[in-house]
Amino acid sequence: MPIGNLDVPIIGKNVVIAVLVQTHILFAAFIIGAVLIAATSEYLGMVTKQPNYERFARNLARFVVLLFASGAALAITFVLALVTLFPVFFSILQNIFFWVFLVEAFMFLGQIIIVYAWYNIWDKLAYRKSLHVVFGFIAGFFGLMAMTMIDAVASFMLTPAEVTSQSELVARSFLNQTMVPLNMHRFIGNFSYAGFLIAGWGAWRYLRTTQDSEREYYDWMGHFGLIWGFGFLIMQPVIGYGYLKGIRESAPDAFNTIMLGSKAWVFNLLVLWIAVLSIASTAYFVHKLRFTVKPMETLRKLAVGGLGFTALFTVLNIIPVNMDLIPQIGLTPFGGESTTIPLGSMYPWKYIGLIGLMLVGFFVIALYLRATATGFHWGRASRWSQYALMSCAFFVVLTMVTMGYTRETARRVDNNPGYLINDCVTLSQEITPESCPTKPLSEAASE
Amino acid sequence: MIDLALLLLQEGTTANPTGLGVFRFFAAFTLIITFFISFLGFTYWISKDE
Numbered sequence: 001m002p003i004g005n006l007d008v009p010i011i012g013k014n015v016v017i018a019v020l021v022q023t024h025i026l027f028a029a030f031i032i033g034a035v036l037i038a039a040t041s042e043y044l045g046m047v048t049k050q051p052n053y054e055r056f057a058r059n060l061a062r063f064v065v066l067l068f069a070s071g072a073a074l075a076i077t078f079v080l081a082l083v084t085l086f087p088v089f090f091s092i093l094q095n096i097f098f099w100v101f102l103v104e105a106f107m108f109l110g111q112i113i114i115v116y117a118w119y120n121i122w123d124k125l126a127y128r129k130s131l132h133v134v135f136g137f138i139a140g141f142f143g144l145m146a147m148t149m150i151d152a153v154a155s156f157m158l159t160p161a162e163v164t165s166q167s168e169l170v171a172r173s174f175l176n177q178t179m180v181p182l183n184m185h186r187f188i189g190n191f192s193y194a195g196f197l198i199a200g201w202g203a204w205r206y207l208r209t210t211q212d213s214e215r216e217y218y219d220w221m222g223h224f225g226l227i228w229g230f231g232f233l234i235m236q237p238v239i240g241y242g243y244l245k246g247i248r249e250s251a252p253d254a255f256n257t258i259m260l261g262s263k264a265w266v267f268n269l270l271v272l273w274i275a276v277l278s279i280a281s282t283a284y285f286v287h288k289l290r291f292t293v294k295p296m297e298t299l300r301k302l303a304v305g306g307l308g309f310t311a312l313f314t315v316l317n318i319i320p321v322n323m324d325l326i327p328q329i330g331l332t333p334f335g336g337e338s339t340t341i342p343l344g345s346m347y348p349w350k351y352i353g354l355i356g357l358m359l360v361g362f363f364v365i366a367l368y369l370r371a372t373a374t375g376f377h378w379g380r381a382s383r384w385s386q387y388a389l390m391s392c393a394f395f396v397v398l399t400m401v402t403m404g405y406t407r408e409t410a411r412r413v414d415n416n417p418g419y420l421i422n423d424c425v426t427l428s429q430e431i432t433p434e435s436c437p438t439k440p441l442s443e444a445a446s447e
Numbered sequence: 448m449i450d451l452a453l454l455l456l457q458e459g460t461t462a463n464p465t466g467l468g469v470f471r472f473f474a475a476f477t478l479i480i481t482f483f484i485s486f487l488g489f490t491y492w493i494s495k496d497e
Contacts, residue, residue: 011478015471019478026483066494070486329469401479 003087013085014427020078022404026397027071029186032143033194034064035115037228039136046129052220060198061119061136068112075108088429089420092441096173097153104149111142147190148183155179157421158410159250162437169440177250181243188232188239193396195228196277200393203386216378222389223288223376227365229392230281233274234361237354247410251422254410259346261413265326266406268318273399275314278357280388280395282307285368287385293375299367306364313360316353319344 008016038060045053083090094101118135125132152174161176163169202221209215248255257263286307289300321344324337343349412418417426424436433442 011474012471015475015478018475019482022475022479023482023486026479027486063490063494067487067490070490074482397480397483401476 003084006085008085013081016081016085017078018405018408020074020081022401024071024074024078025404026400027067027074028143028147029190029400030194030197031064031067031071032140032147033190033192033228034060034198035111035136035143036140037191037194037198038064039118039133039140041224042129042136043133046133052217052224055217056221056224057136058119058122061115061122065115065119068115072108072112086420086429089425092421092425092431093153095444096156096169096441099170100149100152100174104146107142107146107149111139111146114139114142144187147186151183151186152176152179154407155182158254158407159247160421160424160436160438160441164439166440169438173438178243178246181239181246185236185239185243188235189400192229192232192236193400195225195230195232196392196396197225199223199225199229199389200391201225203389203393206381207383207386212379219378219381220376222284222381222386223372226281226284226389226392227369227372229396230277230285230361231365233277233281234358234365237358241354251410253413254422257413258406258410260321262327263406263409264321266402266409268320268325270399270402270406271314271317273395273402274357275318276395277392277399278310278314278361279307280392282310282361282364284385284388285364287382287388288376289368289371291377291380292371293377296371296374299371303364303367306360306367309360310357310364313353313356316343316349317357319349321345 007013038057041053041060042057045051045057114135118132118139121132121135125135155178156173156176159177161172163172199222202218202223202225206215206218206222209218244255244259248259258267282303286300286303289296289303292299319341322337322341323332323334323339325331325333327336411420411422412427417428417430417432419426420429421436421438421441423432424438424441425431431441431444436442
């Protein structure tokens with residue numbers, strides 16, 4: 001007997017899936033990023049002989065091992081919920097992506113085995129450190145491969161491949177139009193997200209601890225996390241642009257909805273979070289440059305200029321194109337859509353804002369890395385600099401959740417109907433052969 | 448009251464620009480953040496005494 005059309009009271013079945021997946025991603029992205037950051041840190045400790053790197057790598061590895069349970073439990077619960085609440089949709093995905101799901105399962109298994117082995121043999125391989133570091137990177141590699149597999153499915157749901165014959169269904173669906181840019185976007189995002197969370201955690205511990213040696217360590221941890229967080233964040237505008245370009249070419253209606261249409265407010269929220277991340281990070285760098293071992297006043301003044309430009313460019317990104325702010329809840333002041341704001345247009349202002357933000361970001365982090373090479377006096381950072389790091393950790397979580405919502409809501413152009421697989425399978429799990437570019441799917445529906 | 452209960456029990460979507468849609472949007476967000484912070488906190492708690 002097949003599963004009936006079940007619904008969940010109060011919150012609805014869509015929210016169940018959203019909650020399970022978004023929470024899972026918050027853990028999964030952290031685990032992939034953290035494993036690679038920890039492995040790199042262990043390598044840096046081996047090369048530089050600085051104890052902070054080794055201590056940090058080992059503690060982070062332990063935390064990841066323990067956190068794996070939560071991430072995995074959410075993943076399993078999600079699959080169970082998907083099979084129960086969307087059985088037709090799941091069987092369609094299985095028909096196309098069986099091998100992809102199988103590979104993902106084994107990559108996941110490989111990641112668990114290697115991460116646990118990596119942490120457990122830390123002392124045993126203390127004199128064969130190079131080999132031990134390799135364990136960490138292999139665990140990270142397995143995680144990235146698992147992510148690549150699920151990215152193929154996630155990108156297919158928004159931009160289903162143009163397929164005309166059964167023989168090319170799997171390959172073309174795997175390498176659909178936005179699979180590579182989405183994968184790159186998430187690859188970079190893992191490092192940035194994990195880096196900001198590590199920085200926030202370091203800041204929290206810095207403010208709580210009373211021992212000088214511990215304050216020095218957590219001050220260093222905040223700095224190290226932020227280099228990863230901000231360093232990878234400033235690559236995202238170009239990669240994110242590539243991803244959006246793919247969506248615009250393959251699913252123009254979805255692109256218009258999230259960039260110009262009724263859901264443009266989610267993108268405005270996103271750039272607002274990125275503005276906070278960029279300004280808080282740059283302000284932290286400016287503050288930290290006061291504590292270089294060798295005084296670097298010129299570098300600091302340049303960084304102050306960088307902070308000003310960061311604020312200018314991020315504000316440029318936030319300005320909406322018109323006053324139709326959030327039409328869903330009636331937030332359309334001053335004439336709504338009819339009141340346009342010239343500085344809010346995509347061309348040229350948003351492009352100037354995004355490119356400017358990247359260039360200034362690279363400039364500021366180059367200055368900071370230059371200062372890092374000579375060293376800092378640790379343990380002297382002010383309280384507000386730590387608040388800046390903690391706000392980065394908070395806003396990066398909001399960024400992740402907002403981006404997830406943006407991608408999923410892009411398939412609900414006018415919500416009549418909303419799609420699970422864009423233009424192919426509706427939210428009520430019905431195949432729409434007339435609009436679906438994946439012909440084997442349409443043919444299966446008409447049989 | 449009964450109308451509200453019926454509204455909450457009906458099928459619908461989070462993108463629906465009605466009171467129900469807005470409620471579900473924030474319900475989802477609250478649940479995500481609650482689960483995330485709880486699981487992270489729990490993991491920290493079981494790891495800190497080692």
